[in-house]
Amino acid sequence: MKKRVDRHSPAFNAHECSCGNPGIGHRVLLEGRAGTKVASSFCEPSAHAVEQAQIPAGNFLMGDASGEGNHADGERPLHQVKLEAFHIDVTSVTNADFAKFVTSSGYRTEAETFGYSLVFHLEYHGPARDVVGRANGAPWWLGIRQADWAHPGGRNTSIAGLEDHPVVHVSWNDAQAYCSWSGRRLPTEAEWEFAARGGLEGRRYPWGDEAVDAGGWRANIWQGRFPERNTLDDGYQNTAPVRSFHPNGYGLWQMVGNVWEWCNDWFDPTYYSVSQTSSPEGPSVGTLRVLRGGSYLCHASYCNRYRNSARSGSTPDSSTGNCGFRTVSSTNDRFWAQRTRSSA
Template identity: 60%
Template sequence: MPTVPPRRTPGPGLDFVELPGGEFLMGDPFDEGYPDDGERPVHRVVLAPFALAATTVTNADFAAFVAATGHRTDAERYGSSAVFHLALRAPRRDVRGQAPRTPWWLEVAGADWAHPGGRDSSWQERPDHPVVHVSWDDALAFCRWSGTRLPTEAEWEYAARAGHRGRRYPWGDELTPDGRDLCNIWHGAFPHRNTLSDGYLTTAPVGAFPPNDVGLYEMSGNVWEWCADWFSPAYYRRSPRHNPLGPRSGQARVIRGGSYLCHDSYCNRYRLAARSANTPDSSTGNCGFRVVRDRAPAIVTPTSSTTTTPAC
């Protein structure tokens, strides 16, 4: 894989990085992930060429999609979505409850992609930030409109590693080399005090942090990113070597990359090998997506929906 950003080609409001495909080692070489996430064994994967968006889809990108199609997101149809407690911008009466095991998540009436903190917020205040409060199903609808698709989990990790073998993070093995914050994650005592040393309490504008060595931004932190695959912690033990697509069925879809809420005291899933999952109709204030443009016909995956399980 090249070690300098290759030529980018324009897409539907997005820039794409052409990736050559090839073989890489997928999984956690340090054996430091959560056992239930199934980050091991490390295994060889061979991928066909593809083009991945340099950034996640932004609020402005998603607004163009909504204007063109009239799409209503799952959060809008359900009437609420999950908002981090310090990001709430709505009357307290809009709070319908808290997640039982993760009480920093509030279920907020009127929270959706256009109102990320609740009714008193607007996407127009941050058009260049990642769109959030979008479900897997919403992301798939955007892909159908834009002629793109979601990356497979293997494609996501291959692109994030950018040709480097066995790294923890896109830039190396140290989280803050020379004291520099190179991604948007939680700094301080989670979940009540954030030092804001990286500049952001919640999302950062796309491209706010340095790209990896092929020109992809925020592959660690900022927002979780939906992948095409169903999730199974046992999948790596039987994953095919060539272009794996994930299990044939499941209850939740893979999410990758971590978010602004990840902290090693609770969730160190901003590592390149880290995996998590959520149900396809779920939406939260820290999950978005980026898209792939194929050289061959797009990969088609089945759909499903179950219950909400917010990630960190």
Template identity: 55%
Template sequence: MSRDDVWHRGGMEETPSCCAAPSPAAQLPDLTYATTTRGPAERPRTTGTPSTKGQVLVPAGEFWMGDTHDEAYPGDGEGPARVVQVDAFRIDVTAVTNQAFAAFVKATGHVTTAEREGYSAVFHLAYDGDGSDVVGRPEATPWWLAVTGASWRHPEGRASDVTKRQNHPVVHVSYDDALAYCAWAGKRLPTEAEWEKAARGGLDRARFAWGDELRPRGRWPVNIFTGTFPTVNTAENGYATTAPVKAFAPNGYGLFQMSGNAWEWCADWFAVDTATAFGPDNPTGPDAGETRVMRGGSYLCHDSYCHRYRVAARSSSYPDSTSGNLGFRCANDA
């Protein structure tokens, strides 16, 4: 299925880079080690000259991966929670920024998926056009607009730009765009297991990247939707769309905004049974699939609809999907 199929099928259960409607909390089996039942994908490899610029080392070790708070959506495959072993690796301190992506485009001439296709998904409250450039609006998720001219350069459509958002995460980038950047930068995408270990920042089975409380001491530590989703965003945390990549405090590993702000592509194909189908040693997910894993949630996550800014939460999107709340960060072998 392609991005066009998703936009034009009508109904559209698979939304572009956003969460599915919430379901009752999953009833997860007892915590256990995963066991292998089918072949995993190969471990992602760095292409080009390896670079560790802007990265921190995440130490090797075991951690609890998956939901341990009975908050998972059954269709997401967060559970059962299990102990996973990950080798040491390096990961970017922040998501890739508009400034960094612009340097890549200038050096390579890369044209993104959204630019080639001529449109991308924009959240309706961020859009300020007259409607003439809106070419799609799915019935199931009408807050998403397919806007012609929307791209990483023009996040809300042709009239917008990133001149004053150089230190914001680049968005409207597909999985293929992320791979192309990684190849140029001498890096790779993190596996899903690497991503979650990094996001946890050394905390054991915490709900969020900073602990168990959403607003410690009454302060917002994350850029998510505040107000009434999807009609009123009060921007209590200071931002209505993306925020600068270092706008909030880092986690225990020194990584910024592993929750909220913008979803991040991971290397793995998505499968609901990932937790039980693959072993606990450096899991890489299935060797094929339709959608790729994305992690972290975004500025559109809200408890009334989607609390996938939890550190165990996962979702997925088609590799050619692009939207105003989907970006990436890079990793590398240690």
């Protein structure tokens, strides 16, 4: 049985990367999953229409080679990783993609079931009565009643005109439900980083080491003074269409910036010191799931996590206006489906 939660309580807890996923722990008072389970009969692999890129098998040096990483995030030690080939979505899953899933399966996200999600303060223009709280340590994040994937700014907003933007306000559990329906899975953290690098060993960003604004903007991040004023130099206040800017060497769009992306692994800042070399799967247990890539709220002055090696984590039931996902597939997916069910 779920415990009752005071929806008017401001007691949301913020993670250290408060720009990226401030809702850490804001639902830990609730037991069990809230989202509607997707029955196996609703599995429709052919419905996943996102273009694919084949990532070749190979070895790479995983972790922060530049020395710019956040020590508490565990981006070091650098370590060699060997991966088998896999296919990955060239973009994040979009609102249009997620709408197909919801229409087909009848799934309700955790934000819809809980009745609220976290919205960045500059993106909220609704009634004050719908603000159920602010995140402790990150007051620019507001708990907004009836904010969800289809209403990203609250009850009076919609995704009309945003069909090609990444779906947001989706938890790790929601992303897993989509994967169950589509016959896909979330990437491991190692797969995500290998794909993000686009064949460039040891570089900061998917395009290399050049600054994000060198020769024109290369990613959707924050410009200006956070959190009061975004100068919109890159053209976007919040999310951008998934095929904005330029793809990396593997043809993948916006692996950094725009939205954080869920990975399959549990998050542990000490894991790299014990990581296996071949196809690492992350820790066997944990309380947080890995997020990668940073978002439109990242800026070098306070959160430089829009880098290939940057890591963060959030509780599996957390949802915010800057977290989404992309999916992968490989020949080992039957094993991965069994492992994910047993560890969730």
